Amino acid sequence: MANRLAHATSPYLQQHADNPVDWxxxxxxxxxxxxxxxxxILLSVGYAACHWCHVMAHESFEDDEIAAVMNANFVNIKVDREERPDIDAVYMSATQAMTGQGGWPMTCFLTPDGKPFHCGTYYPPAPVHGMPAFRQVLDAVAQAWSDRRDELAEGAGKIVAHIAEQSGPLREQTIDEEALTAAVGKLRQETDPGYGGFGGAPKFPPSMVLEFLIRHYERTANPAALSIVELTAEGMARGGLYDQLAGGFARYSVDGRWIVPHFEKMLYDNALLLRVYTHLARRTGHEGATRVATETAEFLMRELRTPEGGFAASLDADTDGVEGLTYVWTPAQLAEVLGDEEGAWAAETFAVTEEGTFEEGASTLQLPADPDDTERWQRVRETLLRARDRRPQPARDDKVVAAWNGLAITALAEAGVALARREWVDAAAEAARLLLDVHDVDGRLRRSSRDGTVGDAGGVLEDYACTAEGLLALHQATGDPEWLTEATRLIDDAVDRFAADAPGAFHDTADDAEELINRPSDPTDNATPSGASALASALLTASALAGPDRATRYRSLCEKAVARAGALVMQVPRFAGNWAAVAEAMLSGPLQVAVVGDGEGRDDLLATAARRVPGGSVVLAGTPEDGDVPLLADRPLVDGAAAAYVCRGYVCERPVTTSEDLVRALAR
Structure with missing residues (x-):
């Protein structure tokens, strides 16, 4: 018999609808x-692509005896962290405060008014490696609630007070040229010199840090910045973290060499990395970066696009309960698909060994070096992918998350222009239309939808900011003023409803959102940009697009927000990559390029601008008649020919009419 989760919009909650737990x-x-x-209350937080969430579900939540204990002693609440990031953030802070670490599944025990008094993550069904069995934890908590309730309530109050103390706004600190150069130096010291990235195992793709370093290199020509990017981008793309057959990146590498991934594929990682590889390809002309950007965009289009035109949240880490089952190969399996000769060549090319790099003699596919015979390589890849498609496939979490779709819209719009793939821009526009038509309810943005039905959870700051940034990218890619109008509406709403008392600081939840034990406000960039840094980015881009009447206000708001993150950039730049990238764009202007005209002349100028501008710039094309597009207003043709205007703060240099002159203007 199904429990209360049967009608949830979250696929993760629906996975637990048939548990004997009375969720x-x-x-x-x-x-x-x-x-x-x-x-x-027993609060269990996870998400659909989470391997250990599935493990705990199979071991404990599907067990009748454990479920009976849970039902008798607790009110059991299941939360999808992707659908309710506010709840996840509040109780993750408590878990980290109590245990010194966090992760998913997250298991928290709360008083009836929501205050946490005992927190943990995964619990096994039997004691192992010093961890108590889940049944032991349940019994101990129930006994403590019966015998020492006042003590538990007092401890919960202290935890809530501690969380409140830690969540205040950071002090203001200017991010200037010296601070950004120092951040690059600190990142260089922390870079793995052999394989790129930062730290050891597990190793996560540092997408926003790489974006910052690309922008820093573009502005300063500092070779240290570019070397970190190239080393890390090469390492990730050649390892098992990257899907060598179908494109797209896994969530992280369990080792320090990018060989063995945690196999879940997240929309946000791939959107952010698509942007990085696009900008690297644009800056360096590197064929490998162009290939990875193209394949990653095609992965988004092929495997994550939903029938409604949005992009699904993730692909599962597991297939039929086994992690990596779809993706790994043995030499014998390669030979079975390709024949002995081709199989041996594929094994050498993709570093598949008899010993294996994963489990039970299987290997992830890597690409240690580019093959000499690219035609053979493509033929082998296509054959292996067709064979892999006949294997059982990982489940897809097909809910549409506004913030992550905003990231995908930005990346596809930018990549579509830079790499001349109009179909990517069209896909970005279709996703944006879904967000505006389905997620925008009574003028307020909702967090998620599924099958075209919007969920109940209100949008958090990152939803407003990332969606707005995506619409601004679409405005540049298409010239359509509607995207600019809708973007500035979302930005204005975010500023009004999420601002904290301290200038430049923002909460992650709106002023009329559900009141939790704490109003979350995390400025650090982690797997995705923080809501505050994403809003700062949108404010800066909008200041360069929305016209002089709004430019000053948006720019001022952005500067105040960035100042709040100064300490993060200087002390922990690995967790302030998006903030640093915004600061770089501020120092660069940001540069504005308006291209007016039509026909081949305009197309040539636009293509040149798209290839040559530094990250964070804005590029827009249209005709002099587009008077409702601020950046194009009062930009006439030159002697009847298409022209490009290079501007900063709406103050423009003399227009140019050839690609050669535009290149020189952009180099100044």
Whole structure:
């Protein structure tokens, strides 16, 4: 018999709909039930692509005896962290404060009014490696609630107070040329000199840090910045982190050499990395970066696009409960598909060995070096991919998350222009239309939808900011003023509803959002840009597009927000990559390029600008008649010919009419 999760819009919650656990979704009724029964809340937080979430579900939540204990002693609430990042953030802070670490599944025990008194992550069904069994934890918590409730309540109050103390705004600190140069030096010291990236295992793709370093190199020609980018981009693209057959990146590498991934594929990683490889290809002309950008965009289009035109959240780490089952190969399997000779060549090319690099003698596919015979390589890849497609496939979490679709819209619009792939721009526009038509309810943005049905959770700051940034990218790619109008509306709403009392600081939830034990406000960039840094980026881009009347206000708001992140950039630049990238664009202007005219002349100038501008710049093409597009206003043709205007702060240099002159103008 299905529980209360059967009608949830979240695929993760629906995965637990048939558990014997009497699950509730997070709602006021669940908290009221705990108060009426006078029992604690067991809060379990995870997401659909999470391997260890599946493990704990199979081991414990599907077990009738464990479920009976949970049902008798707790009100059990299941939360999809991707659908409710606010709840996840609040209780992850508590988990980290209590245990010194965090992760998913996250398991928290709360008082009926939501205060945490005991937190952890995964619990096994039997004691192992010093971890207690989940049943032992349940019994101990239930006993403590019965015998020492006052003590638990007092501890919960201290945790809530601690979280509140840690969540105040950072002090203002200017990010200037010296600070950004120092950040590059610190990143260089922390870079793995052999394989790129930062730290050891596990190793995550540092997409926003790479974007910052590309922009820094473009502005300063500092070779140290570019060397970090090229080393890391090469390492990720040649390792098992990257899908050598179908394109797209896995979430992270479990080793320090990018060989063995944690196999889940997330929309946000691939959107952010598409942008990085596009900008690297644009800056260096590197064929490998162009190939990876193209394949990653095609992965998004082929495997994550939904029937409604949005992009799905993720592909699962597991296939039929086995991690990596779809993706790994043995030499014998290669020979079975390709024949002995081609199989041996493929094994050498993709570093597939008898010993294996993964489990049970299987290997992930790598590409240590570019093959000499590219035609053979492409033929082998296509044959292996067709064979792999006949294997069982990982499940797809097909909910559409506004923020992550905003990241994908930005990346596809930029890549579509830079690499002359109009179909990517069209796909970005279709996703944007879905967000505006489905997620925008009564003028307020909702977090997620599935199958065209919007969820109940309100949008958080990153939803507004990343969606706005995507619409601004579309405005540049298409010249359509509607995207600019909708973007500035979202930006204005975000500034009004998410601002904190301190100038330049922002909360992650709106002023009328559900009141939790703390109003989250995390400025650090992690797997995705923080909501505040994403808003700063949108403000800066909008200041260069929305016209002089709004430019000053948006620029001022951006500068105040960036100043709040100064300490992060200087002390922990690995977790402030997007902030640093915004600061770089501020120092560069940002540069504005307006191309007016039509026909081949305009297309040549636009293509040149798209290839040559530094990251964070804005490029827009149209005709002099596009008076409702601020950047194109009062930009006439030159002697009847298409022209390009290179501007900063809407103050433009003399227009140029040839690609050669535009290259020289952009180099100044």
């Amino acid at each position: 509730w979704p997070w709602c006021p009724e669940a908290l009221a039930e705990a108060a009426e029964r006078d029992v604690p």
